[in-house]
Amino acid sequence: MIVANPWDKRAKTYDKNSGKLTKFQLDFLELIKSWGVDFKEKSIIDVGCGTGNYTLHLAKECKEILGVDSSEGMLNKLETKRQNLGLTNVSTKCVSFDEFQTSKKFDIAFLTMSPAVRPDEFDKFINLASLRVYLNWEISRYSSVLSPLFTKLGKKSKTSDAFLLKEHLKAKNIAFKTKILEEKRVESREFNEALENAKWHLNISELEISDDELIKYLKNLEKNGIISDEIVSTLRVLVF
Template identity: 35%
Template sequence: MQEIWNKKSKTYPKFSPIMRPFEANFFAFLTECGVDFTNKSVIDIGAGTGVYSLHLAKMSKDILALDLSDAMLEILNLSAKEHGINNIQTLHGTIKSVENQKFDIAFLTMSPALKSDEDFEIFYNLANEHIYMNWLKPRKSDLLELFMDSSSRADMATPVARLEKFLNSKGVNIKSKILNENRSSTRSVDDMVENLAWHLEISGQNYTKDQIKDRIKNLANGDLITENITTCVKVMIF
């Protein structure tokens, strides 16, 4: 699993100090719910390249960015240095690596890091306040549609439903909201091939990069090609 996420680091979005509308809406909902990061210690589980971690670092006292991919964390550290952010530390590992630690806020977005009730229990015990966001529906891409069929799509809502069931068993009050996003991403053809190859591999689809390039090249405008993406996620605060 580490190897496949290290591959993804090559094309994964990097931190930008200017929030996309989706990110701004997400943080606006947190504010509506009374979440305040000021002077708080935060752990970001499945932090990746720091797309959210570095925003959190600007808002909080300090943050620990945890991820299974050392390549992702390397990019995060470079971005932190580039933007002069120095209150963030990184840890290469899984949620079990921090099960005996305590933070003010535990944060997880768009990550498969929680796989079992044991993981949910660790996440629950990590902090007094928790922020969780994950897919409700499969991420749709007009380019991936050229390769995928319904039988190859994972049930993206399962992690959310399992966590909700776990929290309901404890009588935990949950504030939640469904967020949708439609966006476009333009890359070079070669970068898009890398990106699509990763998504297809993680979905169990066997295509060579040459096959992928051959199927999408007629959609390119010169050396650039645009992917239109639709996402539907659920945010839970508890």
Template identity: 35%
Template sequence: MSQTKWDEKAANYVRFSAKPDAFGQRVFDTLEAWGVEFVDKTILDIGCGTGVYTLHLAKEATNVDALDFSSEMLNILQSDAKSNGIHNIKTIHDRFDTLPCKAQYDLAFCSMSPAVSSPAMFEKMHACAKEKVFLGWGGKRKSSLHDPIFEAFGTQYNAPRGGVELKAWLEAQGIFFTCKVLEETRTSYMDVAKSVENVAWHLGINEVTFDPETLSTLVEKHADENGMVENIIESEMVLMVF
């Protein structure tokens, strides 16, 4: 997946909030119920993005190595860490598949990142830390805006299955894990221009060829009388500890 595409997304990507959103709180509450602790631990956050989870981990951990191949995402993370007085995060601009893991971390954390999506990367994540936390796609993602536009361009959006595939890999390897499926319905409202930009990005990362003028026309059909576009997204994620 192109680093450039993720750099483009950074400015509009969700950022750290002192209070997690409802879904993020469900994740942390579930981990707490499972006995997962971050206090005084060394943590590798794989595919950390803008630091939505990273900064929460850093509030309790000894230190966090935040890995991402998007420099723009890391710039935002560093800015938010500084403004929140968090100083125990080291950012690493690299890919997980090329990162040398010279020492074992106490915990490896990966949330909604394509960095861990193959058997080789499952094995690498398993080997780089004593305890692993993985939050990944469960193969379901329906969008009231994106789905009909993908279809208009002769294709369909296939939700990633990283969580499903990791679960199968762990079972095949005989590795004990704890797992929970988390469902979420989220509604967003954007103006037409932002909506076109958002859909174009998703088409781009899925390597769908599209005509920009046709895309704009399709998005405009979804706009209400105030020029706002509603997008209802139904997703299924898998949270695992192993």
């Protein structure tokens, strides 16, 4: 039996800002450039690239870039945007990182806000390139809509991959630069969209609640047909 990739479903609601980088994303790139990261004329691999917002932005600077993602839906969106932009130095591969194989050594390995690389695959990511850029959650993202529900349903907190990678680099005596970044934003969704968003996050977190209970919970948060979600992301950037 073929199991549906939940990220294919997620792809349908991505890119509300038409694929343009947010201020946070642009500030992140400015930070790592101030640390000496230079994308010009470089070969890059973007692991867990999703719909390719970073991929396509970096393609305007670099020599070539490969986007790797396990979701065909995400990569289809990337390809549509690539064609619209007329970029010819972008390629993609639909494969999970644990199954990805390459003999190529890239100049830069790039990963942002993606669960694609598990802790037991850190060395595989490190070996992809001579310089690596990594941005991921330091602690679980806070959502004013979902976090209280997840706590009620017994979701357990766990040590973040970003923290584990930092400790892995220390153990390997690999020098790195790091900084904690924080992003705050408000997402406003119509009720049905908020319901689908909640169902997706519950599924990916392996939490269960009946549809009736979930609808009742969200109805209590609804104002004039809209549910506002205050989101706080605390992220760690590592360059090594």
